[in-house]
Amino acid sequence: MSRKPRPFTDDPMAPDGGSARGDLEAEFGAHGQVVMPGDAEAPILTAPVRAALHQWLFEMNAEAELKAVGLKPRTRALLQGPPGCGKTTLAHHISARLGVPMVVVASNAMISKWLGETGQTIGKLFRAARRNQYGIGLFFDEFDAMAKARESLGQQGADNERSNITIALLQEMDRYDGLMFAATNVTKNIDPAIWRRFQLQIEIGFPGPAERFAIVRLYLAPFIADDATVTALAEVMGGASPALIREACEMIKRSLVLGPRMNLSTDLPAIMERFVASAAPAEGVPEPLIWGEQRRRCLQLLAEAPWPPVRP
Ligand SMILES: Nc1ncnc2c1ncn2[C@@H]1O[C@H](COP(=O)(O)OP(=O)(O)O)[C@@H](O)[C@H]1O
Ligand SMILES: [Mg+2]
Numbered sequence: 001m002s003r004k005p006r007p008f009t010d011d012p013m014a015p016d017g018g019s020a021r022g023d024l025e026a027e028f029g030a031h032g033q034v035v036m037p038g039d040a041e042a043p044i045l046t047a048p049v050r051a052a053l054h055q056w057l058f059e060m061n062a063e064a065e066l067k068a069v070g071l072k073p074r075t076r077a078l079l080q081g082p083p084g085c086g087k088t089t090l091a092h093h094i095s096a097r098l099g100v101p102m103v104v105v106a107s108n109a110m111i112s113k114w115l116g117e118t119g120q121t122i123g124k125l126f127r128a129a130r131r132n133q134y135g136i137g138l139f140f141d142e143f144d145a146m147a148k149a150r151e152s153l154g155q156q157g158a159d160n161e162r163s164n165i166t167i168a169l170l171q172e173m174d175r176y177d178g179l180m181f182a183a184t185n186v187t188k189n190i191d192p193a194i195w196r197r198f199q200l201q202i203e204i205g206f207p208g209p210a211e212r213f214a215i216v217r218l219y220l221a222p223f224i225a226d227d228a229t230v231t232a233l234a235e236v237m238g239g240a241s242p243a244l245i246r247e248a249c250e251m252i253k254r255s256l257v258l259g260p261r262m263n264l265s266t267d268l269p270a271i272m273e274r275f276v277a278s279a280a281p282a283e284g285v286p287e288p289l290i291w292g293e294q295r296r297r298c299l300q301l302l303a304e305a306p307w308p309p310v311r312p
Contacts, residue, residue, distance in 0.1 A: 019134050024101055027132070031125045032105035032139075040096035043086035044214045044242065049202060053090075056200060057097055060179075074199035076173070078143070078190075079183045081204035083282050084243030087183040088141065090204065095137030095179060102137035103129070107146035111165065119168025126172040135178055143182035147194045166191050173197045206285075207242055209234055215242050219249035223256065225309035229268070232305040236272065236298035240288035244281055251275040256308060268307045269299040 024034045045053070059066060060073040077094075079087040088104070095102040105125065129138055140146060147169060148162055170193055173180070182198065184190065195201075207215060212234035220230070237245050252271050259266040264274075272290060281288055290298040 019101065019132065019136075021101070024103075024132075024136070027128050028103045028125075028136070031110075031121070031128070032103045035092055035095075035102045035104060037096035037099060037101060040092045041089060042093050043089040043204075044207065044211050044218065045086065045090070045204065046208060046211060049204065052200070052202065053094070057094065060098060072177070075177055076180045076198045077182075077200040077202055078187075078195070078198040079181060079202050079204055080185065080187050082185055082206065082241060082285050084241035085204045085206060086242055087204055088139070090202075091137060091139045091181040091183065094181075095139075098135075098137070098179065100135045100137050100179060102139050104139045104141060107140050107142045107144075111145055111162065119165045122165060122168045122172055126176050129178055130176060137179040137181065138176075140180075140182040142184065144184040144186045144189045147182070147184075147190045166194065170194060170197070206239060207245075209238070211242075212237055212240075212245060215245045216249060219246045220252065220309065223253060223309040223311050226306035229305040229307060229309065232301045236288075236290040236301060238289040239286055241282060241285075244279065244288065247279055248272070248275050251279075256311075266308065268302045268305060272302055273299065 021034060021036055028034055056074060056077070060075070063073055066073055077091075079090060081087060092102055103125075110121070125138075129136055146162075146165060148166065170191075173194070174197070187195075213230055216230050216233045216237070217225075225233075233248070237248060240248075251274070252268070255264060255271045255274070256266055258264075259271075265271070276290055276295070281291055
């Protein structure tokens with residue numbers, strides 16, 4: 001009995017029908033995690049990145065017009081930047097805007113598991129992706145692990161195997177015209193031939209003051225803080241990733257809700273001191289402002305900000 005695919009999204013841009021989560025998991029579960037369009041959130045990004053993405057989304061929906069002048073929409077993007085700045089969130093968001101589910105492949109895990117299989121499993125993954133009639137987004141996380149430059153590898157064992165994986169990847173990318181993302185925080189190792197096959201290279205770095213303001217406001221919701229307070233929080237979180245800012249906001253909300261019952265101060269500087277004491281920023285990147293030498297000034301700024309926020 002053939003099962004009719006059922007729609008997976010209300011997105012007006014989605015194609016008719018689509019694949020059910022269960023079917024996709026049966027097909028792609030061995031390769032990675034399947035994420036459906038419905039769960040996607042839009043990341044907050046800088047204006048130039050937003051503009052570049054806007055154009056890209058537009059052209060993916062204008063295939064016929066591009067074809068008339070001998071062009072195809074770009075479908076492969078390399079996302080670079082530090083952890084927690086929105087690479088996965090962005091790929092998921094774009095897949096969702098196009099109405100397709102995304103398969104998240106952890107490149108690192110794949111390699112150790114596949115050692116000795118000479119990229120055959122890469123072939124299987126891409127074949128499954130090509131076969132899926134409604135389309136999927138392929139997302140390779142930690143891509144540097146898989147796409148390491150061949151000249152940086154030796155000739156022996158595991159390195160040789162990795163080189164085979166790189167070659168398999170090149171061949172598959174040439175035969176796949178679906179949506180594909182790769183994310184990495186170290187680009188210098190990526191094989192130049194693989195690098196060239198990405199039509200977009202998007203840098204998703206740490207947010208600036210305006211983005212931090214928007215991120216703080218987003219993650220403080222449903223609490224509504226004074227603009228001056230949001231500005232102060234955005235300032236003391238200078239140099240932090242959106243993921244860390246989100247954690248800080250969640251700590252604030254948790255403290256506002258539970259603090260009184262636990263006899264903990266719900267003053268903003270006190271909450272943020274507890275946060276700094278209990279959260280470590282990512283390794284290998286400069287410390288955000290409130291973690292560093294300027295902590296006292298940061299706490300002072302927070303002490304001067306209007307508090308508490310309104311809870312509608
Ligand atoms: N630019 C952003 N705007 C809003 N939230 C973000 C952003 N970047 C990250 N986040 C939050 O941090 C979490 C982790 O981000 P993620 O997309 O996994 O980062 P990356 O893939 O770059 O390591 C997300 O689930 C989201 O809640
Ligand atoms: Mg990620």
